[in-house]
Amino acid sequence: MASFTPYTYIQCPCHDTTTTTTTTSQSRPAEDAPSPTSPHSSDDDDDDHNFDPRAPRSNYSLYPLEYLLWCDVCHQIRCPRCVAEELVTIYCPNCLFEVASSSLKTEGNRCTRSCFQCPICIGPLAVQSLESAPEPSLLSADNANTATTPAGPWILSCSYCNWNSSEIGVKFDKPQGIFAQLQKLRHGEDSHSKHAVGGDTSPTKTDSVAATMKARFSAMRSFYSAQNAIANPSSGLGDYGFSSPGALSRIMSIYSGNNAGSHKQKSKGTMTREADSASEGFRALDLDDSSAVSQLRRDGWDSTVIGDQAKSQVEEGARFAEELWPIPYLLRTKRSKRCPVCRHIISKPESKVANTRFRMRLVANTTIPSISIKPFNPPPALLKPLQPVQYLLTFRNPLFDEVKVTLATPATTPGRFASRVTVLCPQFQMDPSTESGMYLVDDALKDDNKDIQGRRRRGTEGGTHQAEAGKIWERGHNWVTIVVEVVPASLSLEAPPALLRKEGEPEPDLSPLKEDEDVLEIPMFVRLEWEGDVSHDQMSTSTGKEKDAREKKELAYWCTIGIGRISQE
Amino acid sequence: MSSSNKRQSVLPRMPAGPKAPVNFSSSITIADSALLAGKHTINIGSESVVHPRARLDSALGRITIGRRCVVHERTSLGAAPASAPASDPTILNTQGGVTIGDYATLEVGAVVEAGGTVVGEGCVVGIGCRIGSGAKLGKHCTLTPLSEIQPGEEVPDFTVVYSNGTRRLDRRGITELKHKAQARQIEVLKRLIPSNPTKFQ
Numbered sequence: 074m075a076s077f078t079p080y081t082y083i084q085c086p087c088h089d090t091t092t093t094t095t096t097t098s099q100s101r102p103a104e105d106a107p108s109p110t111s112p113h114s115s116d117d118d119d120d121d122h123n124f125d126p127r128a129p130r131s132n133y134s135l136y137p138l139e140y141l142l143w144c145d146v147c148h149q150i151r152c153p154r155c156v157a158e159e160l161v162t163i164y165c166p167n168c169l170f171e172v173a174s175s176s177l178k179t180e181g182n183r184c185t186r187s188c189f190q191c192p193i194c195i196g197p198l199a200v201q202s203l204e205s206a207p208e209p210s211l212l213s214a215d216n217a218n219t220a221t222t223p224a225g226p227w228i229l230s231c232s233y234c235n236w237n238s239s240e241i242g243v244k245f246d247k248p249q250g251i252f253a254q255l256q257k258l259r260h261g262e263d264s265h266s267k268h269a270v271g272g273d274t275s276p277t278k279t280d281s282v283a284a285t286m287k288a289r290f291s292a293m294r295s296f297y298s299a300q301n302a303i304a305n306p307s308s309g310l311g312d313y314g315f316s317s318p319g320a321l322s323r324i325m326s327i328y329s330g331n332n333a334g335s336h337k338q339k340s341k342g343t344m345t346r347e348a349d350s351a352s353e354g355f356r357a358l359d360l361d362d363s364s365a366v367s368q369l370r371r372d373g374w375d376s377t378v379i380g381d382q383a384k385s386q387v388e389e390g391a392r393f394a395e396e397l398w399p400i401p402y403l404l405r406t407k408r409s410k411r412c413p414v415c416r417h418i419i420s421k422p423e424s425k426v427a428n429t430r431f432r433m434r435l436v437a438n439t440t441i442p443s444i445s446i447k448p449f450n451p452p453p454a455l456l457k458p459l460q461p462v463q464y465l466l467t468f469r470n471p472l473f474d475e476v477k478v479t480l481a482t483p484a485t486t487p488g489r490f491a492s493r494v495t496v497l498c499p500q501f502q503m504d505p506s507t508e509s510g511m512y513l514v515d516d517a518l519k520d521d522n523k524d525i526q527g528r529r530r531r532g533t534e535g536g537t538h539q540a541e542a543g544k545i546w547e548r549g550h551n552w553v554t555i556v557v558e559v560v561p562a563s564l565s566l567e568a569p570p571a572l573l574r575k576e577g578e579p580e581p582d583l584s585p586l587k588e589d590e591d592v593l594e595i596p597m598f599v600r601l602e603w604e605g606d607v608s609h610d611q612m613s614t615s616t617g618k619e620k621d622a623r624e625k626k627e628l629a630y631w632c633t634i635g636i637g638r639i640s641q642e
Numbered sequence: 643m644s645s646s647n648k649r650q651s652v653l654p655r656m657p658a659g660p661k662a663p664v665n666f667s668s669s670i671t672i673a674d675s676a677l678l679a680g681k682h683t684i685n686i687g688s689e690s691v692v693h694p695r696a697r698l699d700s701a702l703g704r705i706t707i708g709r710r711c712v713v714h715e716r717t718s719l720g721a722a723p724a725s726a727p728a729s730d731p732t733i734l735n736t737q738g739g740v741t742i743g744d745y746a747t748l749e750v751g752a753v754v755e756a757g758g759t760v761v762g763e764g765c766v767v768g769i770g771c772r773i774g775s776g777a778k779l780g781k782h783c784t785l786t787p788l789s790e791i792q793p794g795e796e797v798p799d800f801t802v803v804y805s806n807g808t809r810r811l812d813r814r815g816i817t818e819l820k821h822k823a824q825a826r827q828i829e830v831l832k833r834l835i836p837s838n839p840t841k842f843q
Binding site for chain 1 (some may be wrong): 784786802804805808809810811812813814
């Protein structure tokens with residue numbers, strides 16, 4: 074509670090794709106209904122309506138700068154939510170083996186090699202041999218021996234929590250192709266004999282093993298497709314299959330009108346029936362929990378699964394620890410990202426699994442200035458209501474061009490508790506960024522001087538109000554610091570006197586403080602202007618005849634700046 | 643290069659107090675740089691291995707290490723209890739040492755507090771674990787790295803403590819194999835660690 078890290082979130086332009094379409098095409102009143110919190114929403118098609126960082130929809134468009142991508146062609150910010158993703162590589166995170174998308178369709182989204190996770194602790198499982206004795210050899214010294222003479226059944230074992238697959242009675246004949254062996258054990262004929270190891274087998278368990286989801290689904294599908302084939306020729310009025318002679322005769326009978334009634338009865342007779350036996354994929358819910366109860370009594374709390382374990386299982390429904398199966402690793406993907414508007418690729422990873430580099434990655438922080446927030450004076454833990462506080466915002470220019478920045482904030486923050494915000498210098502220029510080390514040294518020297526000067530100034534004046542309106546507080550070779558003054562609102566919930574309230578104004582919301590409503594967030598509109606190189610698509614049309622052509626560029630976006638929490642006294 | 647070129651420790655040397663009374667089996671392996679201190683007896687059973695810079699402090703009570711144990715580097719046996727549990731502050735007052743059962747392994751940086759603490763036979767105490775004062779570990783327990791056992795706690799046999807204190811039973815049934823492996827490991831360690839028990843006697 075006491076500690077609060079200031080933050081800056083930037084709004085992706087994808088948030089108002091709906092509103093831009095409404096201006097051109099039809100309007101959707103449900104979407105554009107003015108929210109009761111934002112004061113300017115009555116004129117909602119207006120360009121200058123304020124952005125409310127607390128609106129529920131804002132959650133989906135606000136991102137830290139590091140998350141944002143940049144489309145060079147559209148010249149716009151792109152967020153993880155609005156980019157179009159394409160799979161580049163599908164691979165297993167454990168064995169780093171690439172999986173073809175065709176085999177993905179037939180074999181599912183899990184690794185079909187010998188990669189398994191422990192069902193207890195999700196650690197990786199290793200294949201180890203059981204010696205001729207029933208004890209598995211889990212220790213390295215013994216393994217070295219058995220490696221030369223691989224013998225006996227094999228098990229999967231977890232080296233972290235000491236789980237092994239013999240606890241659920243699973244042993245393998247050979248150390249390769251564990252996935253197929255496990256599939257066979259689980260879904261094959263062996264499933265009944267396997268559990269004889271565990272002693273008494275509860276009926277629920279064998280049922281759930283025998284009729285797995287997959288087997289049931291395929292049984293059901295074949296049953297119902299057969300049923301459909303029977304039913305279709307005499308199906309109701311809704312779907313005519315004109316090619317089938319049955320439908321044709323039915324139409325004829327409707328028009329002739331002679332034996333319509335009798336036909337209807339006939340069609341009722343050939344109605345599809347529902348699956349009702351196990352071979353058709355039907356499974357009656359077993360309401361007899363006595364075996365589960367007795368097992369719970371016998372083995373206690375420790376034999377049950379916890380929610381996370383049950384959720385990470387491939388097939389649902391596990392209730393006891395012995396129903397937990399090794400989890401084949403979920404495959405992962407590497408994805409390339411495209412701009413949703415111009416379809417240009419803005420991020421593309423190297424297709425080799427082991428290579429973590431990117432072939433292409435256009436990130437927003439190569440264009441958008443980063444904003445860092447620092448309190449002017451050493452901050453108290455919480456902001457005191459109605460006491461002005463000053464903050465230093467440092468903008469750092471990543472571009473190699475001079476950038477003109479214009480800032481705008483609403484005078485009061487949106488929401489129930491309106492704090493006053495004043496940007497003392499809403500317009501300034503940032504010098505270009507350079508990679509040359511010389512400038513950095515210069516900058517460092519300058520910084521030192523500034524620091525001394527600043528301290529001196531603070532020493533002589535002693536007050537907190539050295540920041541002048543309209544002036545930059547500090548500037549470096551590619552950064553500028555400005556001062557923002559904030560008067561935090563009081564969080565007391567008192568109804569305003571009835572006399573002051575205007576006619577027809579809505580009842581003030583006096584509900585208790587909601588979560589994070591005491592956080593002071595400033596919506597800020599940032600507009601950048603600079604002269605840069607002509608962007609790529611125009612270059613190609615002009616066939617590069619003016620290499621050093623410059624064009625004026627402009628970018629504007631909303632961001633929200635979290636300053637701190639307001640004290641609740 | 644002579645050994646005088648070695649960097650000397652800047653820390654002040656251990657106060658050269660009276661040596662702790664020891665009772666070593668003749669077949670143990672104890673590194674020269676192990677630290678033994680305290681006024682109670684330190685017993686070490688046959689074929690046990692004490693790595694360099696393991697600290698055995700018998701100030702609060704007798705330390706007994708069983709047969710074929712491995713005490714790794716920077717472990718601390720008989721450390722002063724960190725804090726008394728609020729429910730029962732009397733635990734700290736009980737004088738008592740540390741008892742380590744046969745075939746136990748204490749991995750790097752493990753701390754076993756003094757006060758009648760027992761580590762059972764065949765236990766594996768993982769890296770950086772802390773066993774509170776007066777806690778009793780049953781036989782063949784496994785503590786995964788950085789686990790903590792509260793003071794005065796009793797842990798049943800074959801318990802595996804993992805993932806922030808979650809517990810389960812080890813049903814592998816491989817105690818015999820583990821013993822064999824421990825014996826093999828000790829054979830190797832004997833060759834690797836120069837033993838100097840006379841320094842402490």
